[in-house]
C-alpha cells in the first residue's frame with residue numbers, strides 16, 4: 001500500500017501558551033505556570049519516531065497548503081473565521097472561543113494549514129497518488145463547531161476536508177470515524193442534518209464536551225440516523241474498542257456504503273493518556289486500523305484519510321501513531337516497548353458492562 005503523510009514543522013509553532021487554559025498560572029492560588037496540555041511535543045515526537053523508525057522513508061510525503069476562506073466557510077460562520085483572524089493578528093493572540101483554547105499570534109495561518117493539510121490528504125487519495133493518508137496536523141479540529149472553536153480546536157479540519165471532497169471533488173457519501181477519546185461534537189454538528197455524511201464517534205462516556213455524545217444523538221431531519229455515538233465506560237480497553245468496531249462501526253459503514261472514509265484520529269484513549277481513563281494499546285489501534293482498512297477495501301477502494309486530533313502522553317502517542325501508520329502502509333518497524341506493561345493491565349478484555357454499552361448503541365443503528 002502507498003500511504004501519504006502530511007506534516008509541517010510549523011504545526012509545532014502553534015502557541016497554546018503556558019497555562020492549561022482551564023488553570024491559568026495564579027501564584028496566590030498555588031497554580032504554577034504549566035505548559036498547555038495541547039502542546040507541540042507529542043506531535044513532534046510522533047513525527048520523529050516515524051523518521052527514526054525508517055517508516056517515514058516508506059511514506060509519500062505530502063506538503064500541506066492553507067485552506068482558503070471559501071473552504072473554511074463551507075463549515076464555519078464568517079463571524080468565527082473573522083474573529084480568529086483578528087485575534088491572531090494580536091501580539092498575545094486570543095482564544096478559539098471557549099476560553100480553554102488559547103492561541104498565539106499567527107494562529108489563523110497555522111489552523112488554516114491544518115485544515116488544508118487534511119484537504120491535501122483527501123486530494124492525494126482521490127487522485128490515486130496514494131492509497132490512504134495520515135495528516136499529522138495541529139491544532140486539532142473535531143470539537144470546533146460552525147460558530148466557535150472549542151476544546152483546543154480552531155477549525156474543523158476533518159469537516160472542512162469532508163466538505164471539500166463533496167463540493168470540489170464530487171464525492172457523494174462520506175463517513176467519518178472519530179476514535180479520539182472525546183466526543184466528536186464539532187464534526188457531528190456540521191453534518192447533523194446531512195444524510196450523505198455518516199459520523200461515528202467512539203468516546204469515553206461524558207468526558208468532553210460535557211453532556212455530549214449520548215447514544216440518542218442520532219441526527220435530525222433528513223440526517224436522522226446519520227450520526228452514531230458509542231459512549232464507552234471509563235476503563236475500556238482493546239476488547240471494548242474492538243467489540244465496538246466489529247459490532248457497530250463496521251456494520252454502520254457497510255450499510256452506508258461511503259465513497260471515502262475519514263478518521264478523526266486521536267490517541268487520548270490510550271492506556272497512558274492524562275486526559276481520559278481508557279486503556280487502548282498500540283496493538284489495539286493497529287487492529288482498529290486493520291479492520292477499518294479491510295472494510296474500506298470492500299466499500300470504497302480502501303480510500304481512508306486520517307487527520308490527527310488529541311493524544312497527550314509524549315511517550316506513548318508516538319507508538320500508537322506508529323502502529324496506525326504502519327498498518328496503513330502495510331509494514332512493521334519498531335516494537336512498542338510499553339506494550340508488555342499496558343497489555344497486561346487487568347480489564348483489557350471486553351467486560352460485561354462494556355458489552356452492554358456497545359450493544360445499546362448497536363440497537364439504535366438504522
Ligand SMILES: O=C(CCC1CCCC1)NO
Nearest residue numbers: 100151180182208310311
Ligand atoms: O483532546 C481533546 C481536548 C479535551 C480537553 C478540552 C478541555 C478539557 C478536555 N479533545 O479531543
Ligand SMILES: [Zn+2]
Nearest residue numbers: 180182268310
Ligand atoms: Zn481528545
